[in-house]
């Protein structure tokens with residue numbers, strides 16, 4: 001289209017609500033660092049009068065061909081998801097061609113659940129922790145129905161919309177299952193802390209909805225320890241392993257899990273909640289509950305305990 005009222009960009013560009021123009025994306029602050037990426041708070045302000053909306057913009061740190069290809073897959077996965085307990089896709093911003101590719105998402109004002117739990121521990125009751133657990137479980141049930149494996153379920157990847165609403169916030173390691181298999185074997189070994197990994201993921205890089213259930217159990221543990229650093233999964237497992245050489249952490253952790261050693265019950269954690277975590281940590285993937293089976297169990301725990 002010739003230059004005219006729309007300035008130098010094409011009419012189509014200005015009309016597509018999912019295309020964000022870099023020149024209108026105003027940087028405000030750094031929100032966090034996920035896997036291979038950073039997330040910034042920006043205001044999308046095409047009118048230039050600071051009335052534009054706040055958005056969270058994810059971009060790659062490295063921009064190798066593989067990182068860009070994986071990022072494009074992450075964007076496609078998030079674009080295909082639409083659920084109350086999954087962070088909303090808004091669009092993309094291309095600058096410098098594909099090298100400057102950025103993912104634009106809704107901004108959640110209260111940050112990630114790990115920090116939120118630490119900061120608000122005194123006023124967060126078990127009933128609220130179980131509400132967060134139920135919402136994440138429903139989001140994961142929906143994800144499984146889309147044949148998507150998250151691979152990095154942890155409180156650092158959950159975002160807080162409000163006191164009563166959390167969302168799964170990062171899909172940097174998510175994979176879509178092929179039609180003919182219900183598991184995914186990754187080539188690059190553990191990119192995220194191994195203390196959230198199921199045994200089959202530690203041993204053979206195998207990921208599935210069942211390995212997501214294992215990580216969900218660790219997330220339940222994080223909820224009921226209010227993500228305390230001293231009681232974190234890493235600290236607890238390292239304590240159980242003693243001061244082995246760092247090289248053998250994965251083998252040592254696997255031995256421990258084979259010996260049926262598990263994270264301890266968090267202080268004050270109701271026995272039924274600990275039993276639920278333990279069911280997610282069944283050694284055999286097939287013995288773990290699905291998210292569809294976990295949701296009603298969490299509901300029952302919520303109703304059973306009014307406070």
Ligand SMILES: N#CCCn1cc(-c2nc(Nc3ccc(C4CCNCC4)cc3)nc3c2CCN3)cn1
Pocket residue numbers: 030031032033034039056087105106107108109110111112156157158159168169170
């Ligand atoms: N998940 C995951 C891991 C990757 N990651 C994602 C985000 C993210 N953060 C927010 N909001 C957000 C974040 C931090 C604060 C802090 C700032 C310092 N003071 C304390 C509060 C406040 C609000 N909104 C989002 C996203 C993605 C989509 N929407 C950040 N890191």
